[in-house]
Amino acid sequence: MRSVARGRPPASSRETLADAASELFLEQGYEATAVTDITSRAGVSRSSFFNYFDGKAATIWYALDEHLDDFAHRSAVGEASLEAVAAALGAAPPHTLALAIANAEAMGVGAELGAGRALRQARLAAVLADQLGARGAHGDDALAIETLAAAQAAAVCAAIWSWATRGAGTHRLDAEIQRAVSLIPGARRAAAAPLRVAVIGTGAIGSRVVAELAAGRIAGVTLAGVVTRREGQLAEALAQIAASGDAGAGGASADGGSGCGAGAPAITDFGDDLARAVAASDLVVECAGIAAARVAGPVVVAAGRDFFAVSVGALAETDVRAALLRGPGALLLASGAIGGLDLLASAARAGGIPGGITRASITSTKQAGALVQPWMQAGEAARVRRATEAFTLFEGGVEEAVAQFPGSLNVACALAQATGLWGDVRVRLVADPAAERTTHVIEADGAAGRYRFELTNAVAEANPTSSAVVAESVLRGIAEWARPSGSFR
Numbered sequence: 001m002r003s004v005a006r007g008r009p010p011a012s013s014r015e016t017l018a019d020a021a022s023e024l025f026l027e028q029g030y031e032a033t034a035v036t037d038i039t040s041r042a043g044v045s046r047s048s049f050f051n052y053f054d055g056k057a058a059t060i061w062y063a064l065d066e067h068l069d070d071f072a073h074r075s076a077v078g079e080a081s082l083e084a085v086a087a088a089l090g091a092a093p094p095h096t097l098a099l100a101i102a103n104a105e106a107m108g109v110g111a112e113l114g115a116g117r118a119l120r121q122a123r124l125a126a127v128l129a130d131q132l133g134a135r136g137a138h139g140d141d142a143l144a145i146e147t148l149a150a151a152q153a154a155a156v157c158a159a160i161w162s163w164a165t166r167g168a169g170t171h172r173l174d175a176e177i178q179r180a181v182s183l184i185p186g187a188r189r190a191a192a193a194p195l196r197v198a199v200i201g202t203g204a205i206g207s208r209v210v211a212e213l214a215a216g217r218i219a220g221v222t223l224a225g226v227v228t229r230r231e232g233q234l235a236e237a238l239a240q241i242a243a244s245g246d247a248g249a250g251g252a253s254a255d256g257g258s259g260c261g262a263g264a265p266a267i268t269d270f271g272d273d274l275a276r277a278v279a280a281s282d283l284v285v286e287c288a289g290i291a292a293a294r295v296a297g298p299v300v301v302a303a304g305r306d307f308f309a310v311s312v313g314a315l316a317e318t319d320v321r322a323a324l325l326r327g328p329g330a331l332l333l334a335s336g337a338i339g340g341l342d343l344l345a346s347a348a349r350a351g352g353i354p355g356g357i358t359r360a361s362i363t364s365t366k367q368a369g370a371l372v373q374p375w376m377q378a379g380e381a382a383r384v385r386r387a388t389e390a391f392t393l394f395e396g397g398v399e400e401a402v403a404q405f406p407g408s409l410n411v412a413c414a415l416a417q418a419t420g421l422w423g424d425v426r427v428r429l430v431a432d433p434a435a436e437r438t439t440h441v442i443e444a445d446g447a448a449g450r451y452r453f454e455l456t457n458a459v460a461e462a463n464p465t466s467s468a469v470v471a472e473s474v475l476r477g478i479a480e481w482a483r484p485s486g487s488f489r
């Protein structure tokens, strides 16, 4: 398959020949084009042509073949990974192949592309199978190794074809390959590769999540980086983590900076470049609020990455909910500050017990001062801030609840999602000046049973609106997604 001879003349002549070949295939068709036509068009001798290519087909394939040669070589000495091959293809894409794919009919090159693709896919699969075997994750399970390698090779080829068909210059080939590979169900787990997690938001919840991931305390997970919305946000969070004595990430630095300690990890700051975060991760975890989740979530799942939302309130808008559930990426929801959602979802399961759950309500009682909202008139804000006894601040449906208290009533949407009663869940928010903890009382009933959960949570030190356990629910969710094992479903 190798088309490039050793001791060859400068690469520019090779590209000139390949370009001349592409032009001629377009003008007069692949079949009608002879090597002599190509050499005359390029002004290069026939013998020079054969220094580079073993025939006219190689002018289409040479760039991809070089990548495959390099991958096979590196793989044999234990240096290569699928990520590395994607990055190499992204840095030096096979342009004449892209041209042939995009103009297959006009060039009459369909048969060559079909046969050539099959050969390269098989070759790549063989190298990937060797790699998987050497990694030892599957013991001597040849069926698992061959199947996974074949799927990965097919994904790479599908990505090249999709990239070329959509317009090679308009988007990156490496991103297309990463997306294609991520679409293989279970591939990451089967390959025993770590789950790469990007985190959006570095507040009370996000910084705890970042601290744990950066310190490598969740098995099978690596922190790909953090999405921020303003300069200095990550550095502030890291300083806070360090001050709180949360060891591990305390010595980390933003964006490959010098770090605060020897060997401290550098955390990538993606800034607001969500596309970069998506390309570099398998799972994007939102800890940034409903507004951020509404925007980021649909982008992440549409790109074939999985999205883990703590701001479940994003689902209150019907079209956002539909976009989040559309896939191909999966949507994960944090149980957050409440529990019993698994039981309620089972009781309400469509096709299960008829009328399983027909009524559901939640009453949340929070520290009054934490419930002041930017939209409140000065008088109302003062009433909440200066309250001397508990009072009902809000009563209504879930949509209204998260519109008015976006950082405080995600739990209501979690209840609505679990029971499917989006239009019917009743929500009450109590502002209590004496509440040191947050209490949620959930009541639900129907043919499946009658349920009442009362949950009283310590609040997060950095944000009295959020319960401290929420960050732990996110960390548990990430750990379970990386290595599902013994969890309640």
Ligand SMILES: NC(=O)C1=CN([C@@H]2O[C@H](COP(=O)(O)OP(=O)(O)OC[C@H]3O[C@@H](n4cnc5c(N)ncnc54)[C@H](OP(=O)(O)O)[C@@H]3O)[C@@H](O)[C@H]2O)C=CC1
Pocket (backbone or CB within 6 Å): 200, 201, 202, 203, 204, 205, 206, 227, 228, 229, 230, 233, 287, 288, 289, 290, 292, 310, 311, 312, 313, 334, 335, 336, 337, 338, 406, 407, 408, 410, 411, 414, 460, 462, 463, 465, 466, 467, 470
């Ligand atoms: N499901 C549940 O039970 C619960 C869900 N939640 C949800 O979790 C969210 C986070 O909670 P918490 O950590 O306590 O809130 P914080 O206010 O402490 O932190 C929010 C963080 O997100 C950042 N942020 C906001 N928008 C963006 C964006 N577009 N891109 C990147 N970063 C952004 C903020 O940056 P900046 O510093 O600039 O403000 C801040 O760092 C809440 O808003 C709520 O929606 C909370 C509690 C319970």
Ligand SMILES: O=C([O-])CC(=O)C(=O)O
Pocket (backbone or CB within 6 Å): 336, 337, 406, 407, 408, 409, 410, 411, 412, 438, 457, 465, 466, 467, 468, 470
């Ligand atoms: O943390 C909590 O107790 C609940 C909360 O803020 C939310 O649901 O948004």
